[in-house]
Every structure is written in C-alpha cells, then in structure tokens.
Amino acid sequence: MEHKLTFTDYNEALKKNRLLGLRCQDCGAITVPPKLACSKCTSPSLEVVELSGTGAIKTFTKVHVPPEGRENEVPYIIVLVELDEGPWLMGNLAIDHAKTSMELIDKKVIMGHKIFPGDKYSQGESAGPLFRLTD
C-alpha cells in the first residue's frame, strides 16, 4: 500500500493553516489525520482533499500534567472537534484556561496551527491543529 498523503505533507500544509484529509472513493468518508486506509470502511482507495478547518467542539479536557518538554504550557486545553466534513480531530484550543466551562461544548471553531518543539520521541518540530472560537 502507498501513502496517498504522507505525515510530512500533512504537517507542511498545517504550517500554512491548511487542513488536508483523505476522501474514501468507496464510502465517501473523510479520514484525518492521514492513514493508509479509510477509517470507516478500511478501503485503501483514498484521494487527498482540502478540508475547511471549521467545526464544533464535542468535548475538551484541561491538561495540568504535561508530557515531557511542555511543562511551561500548562494548564492548556485539548479539544475534540467534529469537523464540518464529518471526522473528529483533536487539537489545542486558544483560550484562557480560566474561561473554560461546559459552555464550550458545540461552540464553533476554526483551525490554525501551533508549532511543537521536537522531543526524544519525535524527529524534530512539527505542527499541530490550534483551534480558535468563532462565536
């Protein structure tokens, strides 16, 4: 099997605030972040599509105990966003952690990105989704 969308290409697009995903040519589902096969039906027939980066928060968590190397970021907020195209994507939320409440659920967001430094588990810095509230 070949990677239609490599992690490197996905990450380079994120750095330009562009969200790339894979549309299944068999069932139509969108897979993001990129995988070898459709996350719904496991078909390998995928095509690269650009996603809107907009969606709604479905759940969130406040992180107080960080992974190694991110000690100066806590507390920070991780959200699970249902994208307008269907898939759910995890990312950081740009918000004052003191302003979080259950009212965040179903709030509309748009994706930007944040650069994370590399650590002993990765091959250097990479980008990750950083969502902002739009309403």
Ligand SMILES: [Zn+2]
């Ligand atoms: Zn599929």
